Amino acid sequence: MDQPRAWSFAATIPAKDLDRARKFYEDVLGCEVVQDVPSGVTYRSGDSFFDLYPTEFAGTAQHTLGGFYVDDIEAAVDDLAAKGVAFEQYDFPGLKTNQKGIADLGGERSAWFKDPEGNILAIAQRTEV
Numbered sequence: 001m002d003q004p005r006a007w008s009f010a011a012t013i014p015a016k017d018l019d020r021a022r023k024f025y026e027d028v029l030g031c032e033v034v035q036d037v038p039s040g041v042t043y044r045s046g047d048s049f050f051d052l053y054p055t056e057f058a059g060t061a062q063h064t065l066g067g068f069y070v071d072d073i074e075a076a077v078d079d080l081a082a083k084g085v086a087f088e089q090y091d092f093p094g095l096k097t098n099q100k101g102i103a104d105l106g107g108e109r110s111a112w113f114k115d116p117e118g119n120i121l122a123i124a125q126r127t128e129v
Contacts, residue, residue, distance in 0.1 A: 013050060015117045016055070064120050065119050
């Protein structure tokens with residue numbers, strides 16, 4: 001029997017102002033550029049890759065576009081907040097953030113923020129494996 005094909009997955013993130021978005025992803029989040037072409041930029045973050053591409057429709061999604069796993073969410077939130085990142089505050093049934101913007105989701109703790117384009121991103125720390 002043939003083995004299923006292995007697929008890789010990469011998120012694609014829209015940007016109205018590619019230069020402004022690049023500064024955020026490179027200088028604030030510390031993502032590594034692996035390809036820079038007219039159609040956009042490919043980044044590496046840990047073992048994963050994602051693309052940032054120019055479009056007028058950036059920031060229109062009302063859901064999380066992607067997330068970064070970290071070992072210590074408290075330290076990561078503090079570090080990003082010191083760089084000017086504002087964390088979202090949520091108070092929904094089953095999802096309430098604390099004063100830092102961190103929610104305990106049972107199995108992981110997460111915090112959400114927006115990039116300069118208005119895209120919602122998250123950082124998370126697994127608490128159960």
